[in-house]
Amino acid sequence: MDALPGIGHACGHNLIGIAGVAVACAAKAAMEQLDIDGKVVLLGTPAEEGGFGKVKLWEKGAYKGMDACIMCHPAPGPLHSISLTSCLAVIRLEIEYTGHTAHAALSP
Template sequence: MSSSNITSPPTDSTQWSTVSLPVAQFIEQAIQEASDELRAVSLDIHSHPELGWEEHHAHDVLTKFMEKKNFQVERHAYGMDTAWKAIYEVGQGGRTIGFNSEMDALMGIGHACGHNLIAISGCAAAIGVAAALKKYNIAGKIVLLGTPAEEGGGGKTELLALGAYKGMDACLM
């Protein structure tokens, strides 16, 4: 189906398979509006590189940022000091879409793998989709997971074992 055939946004969660061009453009606009703040968060994390399981600064910066964006934030999620979860929900039912935000750096070289960028990419995607859920009154939930220790620490594996991904229809990074 070409985008020229899509003329109206979905009105309920059963229509997610045909997300319209206006919804996609609105998501892009919401992310663009947060661009300067996202860049500042990225640079802050980049200037404070932390190894896996020690991402305390990144944890605090990212959780404060997501609270500012009206997400319900759980710090130290799943009993892990630097894991966190941010949730935004509209209505009841609908799909649950997850995103990951990696935060750790590499020993001796900092954020060479760009986890400061992966962290804000997850935030950006969550913010954009949440804005669309709200604007178009689409029932659904966004779950953003702050995923520690990805450089050899198996943070996502630990989160998976602890049930962090249960109930998600999809999780993206």
């Protein structure tokens, strides 16, 4: 959806789509198992880097009715790092996760 000109999916953008599908499926399964009412929406974002795709989707009403919107983005980083890059979100949230960190290629 937003491959880099002349390079293609060189920075892992091809992983964003399948990661989003996996997260949406897991969120829906957890909601069903825990009897949580709600709807999971999987929304692809064209022109994610520099093309203002999220802004255009916002202006067209794509996010209406959503209580939360999350995205994952692969990135290189140091071993055992939780925060690999800065966030361009309009609102910053600090979230604490517990458990063991792992990444198939970075820190297996």
